[in-house]
Amino acid sequence: MMIENDFDYETRHNHLMIGGVDSVELAHKYGTPLVVYDVSKIREQINHFKSVFEDNQVEYEVSYASKAFASVATYQVMKQENCHIDVVSGGEIYTALQADFPMDKVSFHGNNKSVEELVMAVKNHVGVIILDNFHEISLLNQVLEELNTTTNVMLRITPGISAHTHEYDQTGQVDSKFGFDVESKQAEQALKMVLDNPRMNMLGIHAHIGSQIFEVNGFVMAAEKLVDLSAEWHQKFDYQPQVLNVGGGFGIKYSEEDDPIAPEKFVDAIVKAIKKRSNQKGINLPAIWIEPGRSIIGPAGYNLYTVGSRKDVSGIKSYVTVDGGMGDNIRPALYQAKYEAVIANKANDKPKSTPVRIAGKYCESGDILIQNINLPRTQPGDILAMFATGAYGYAMASNYNLNLKPAVVFVENGQDKLVIKRQSYEDLVRLDLKY
16 A cells, blocks of 8 residues: 655555565564665666766766765665765775775765875775865875875865755855865866876866755756856866766755755756756866765665653643654754654554654753654554655764664565664773773
């Protein structure tokens, strides 16, 4: 049975199904809190992106933004789908290596890469290092000279375009910790330094205007600005980028208030804008790269919790408490992010008219996962399933209050597979030393 509401979901015997697997059985088998990914949804979105590029007949890369959720199993799926990935730390590089991911299909981002991380990237032949500041150009040159080698690089620029999104999710405006500013000629200065360095092959330009964006205009403006900059640099320095990397940030549906267009429609608009502008400027059409993370992994994720205590006070919205919270999903506390949920073992039951709050177990008043939701009457032991939790949930998980990080399970075609074990208490103190 398929339920029609803010999120379409399949049920069987009144239980929420995920990837052909009973979510209640998953909760009982692996324990809760539990993070579950429907792998078929991941593959489906990747293929939607690829189809846009192929329909437009342009060279491209779909580069998965690892920071949304990185694990050995995630990188294995990306490898199976012939994806590129972007990484932002030595830890993500190391994890990709454990997955036997092809390093030539890796971009290395970050605004404060260490010498150790740059050495790791260069020694493991990472495909391209995306330079973020002048200090980094100097550090990378030092590493390349010491290792007597070369590498591909891109410049991350700030195009001066602000995304209409949460303040912390805006990264393309001039006042940003990321990238070389275009208007002040920082980007041009950086280009000269790279072009003059025989150890650096200037592959292209990168820009990222923000995250969880619902409007196409900002992406189109940024794409056009990248082409304009390419034309300017072609005229001034006889340099033309082989690649324009337009980043990611395509918004997804988290709650009934969200009304995003399909992520692939953003990409179609970007590609068409670059093709048109390149033709107008008389420059060669570059390869176009995108870096979606949330839009690939977010809708595929579910968080399963067991309901515990309930607090009912006359005239006050009730608190329904679950066995997880801000330790496995910090976004509601950090960004005031909103989510939808169902009682997985009562998935077809009619919700009560009186809304409740879903509270976490952490010792913080702000540990509220959902502020306002109508659910069937809850009982201790019920399983609550939150939708679209696949991005920046487990990736930002902590051991606050010394709670354990949850297990992660991949499901596909009716089969479930444990891909990250639940932490144990022994894991919590493994690195602790007695005083």
